[in-house]
Amino acid sequence: MSLITVKDLSLGYESKAIIEHLNFEINEGDYLCIVGENGSGKTTLMKTLLHLKAPLAGEILFSDGLNANEIGYLPQQTVVQKDFPASVKEIVLSGCQGRTGLRPFYTKKEKKLAMDNMKLLNILPLKECCYRELSGGQQQRVLLARALCATRKMLLLDEPVSGLDPGVTLQMYELIRELNSVKITIVMISHDISTAVKYASHIFHIGEEIFFGTTQEYMKSEVGQFFLQYDETASS
């Protein structure tokens, strides 16, 4: 079942288009990786999908089963001011904001949800800790737990592993894979093509040529082969 359908979408800033005439679908249970060079418009695409930015043209259709506020989002490098006093618990709980509407306080159910998500991501012992004193990997887990409070359906992750060391990066990828295996649809931005093809079911390559398709198709395509080769030579 298609959760999001994108029709003839153009996006960019102030009528200067970055990507034009996009058409694709995201289905339930997909693991879509958006790859492409820096500045190619990956973050812009994600913000447009989230209705944080108006599209220049075209439309984004959500299926009946998905409300716009049922998407969990992990922004690219949340620049939290250096001295922001916020405990892990407070931040994770704030993921429930989409559910509260105008109700001023959180319900017991929402508090339990926050607890469960902290447990799931192994950050429960840190719940009273100050966010800014955590390591990079722990911080990303906190933000992931917050995103999970917003939804059990779909997660949009903008470079969730940037700035993490290799071991923690691997843990993060495994964690995201586990979330995907319990039917959470994943849309992830990454510029690591070789891991993208390892984990994702679909690849969206933004660049001079735009590619959208399954991972198998991508590995057979010219763009895919070119970049995969390039990636191997770069890492070897």
Place this chain on the structure above:
Amino acid sequence: MMSGIISLFIQYPFARYALIVGILIALCSSLLGVTLVLKRFSFIGDGLSHVAFGAIAIASVLNLTNQMLIVLPVTILCAILLLRTGQNTKIRGDASIAMISVGALAFGYLLLHLFPTSSNLSGDVCSTLFGSYSILTLTSQEVWICVILSVLVIAFFILFYNKIFSVTFDETFSQAVGVRAGWYNLMIAVVIAVIIVLAMNLVGSLLISALVIFPALSAMRIFKSFRKVTICSVVISVICALAGILISVAVSTPVGSTIVAVDVAVFGICCAAGALKK
């Protein structure tokens, strides 16, 4: 001497008013301090206090009996205006704030000079800027306005506490889950304007930022969660205001600067405590 002061507060209504109003203002001004500091809005607070000075000048030239009637709307309007221009990339937010605030200051002084309402112009200006003993001469009507506005500010803060946290911590995320961040920013700006007009009675327009920012900064030295910092800054602010008012009555110093001096001292203590904790 201490018992003398206490009996003064028990005996005279004006002293009681001063105490009630002082505590309420201190409470309100510290509530949004954390948000103000973290959202880099503190300069908006500073700019607005100058605008309020200009508005007071207009009000006194027009010879209004209740200056709030003009000062409050003008300040709120400017708060909204500043927030709008702050989001506009063409004029840098801080530049436009500097423009408006310095402009209002100059314009206000000019007005007072052209249409002097009393023979003691510099005395008047000085008391508007630094807060004189005006808090000891509040009428019961002014006290009621203060009480009502404070209750509104406190109610707003409690009802929207979780939204304010979310918008302050990560605006993009809260927008993504459907919080109307723009609207809350606007409300925060309006509430800041109200607080500034209120606090003007207590410490005068130049010292308002101190009243708003110092308790928050002090609390942030010691505590690490938003809730604890908020509660702590309220407690600090109220205690400092109380101490400041009592000291100023005892040794007859200006109320506003005494309170701010106490705030600064507490900030120093909190810095030391924070450093020791590490």
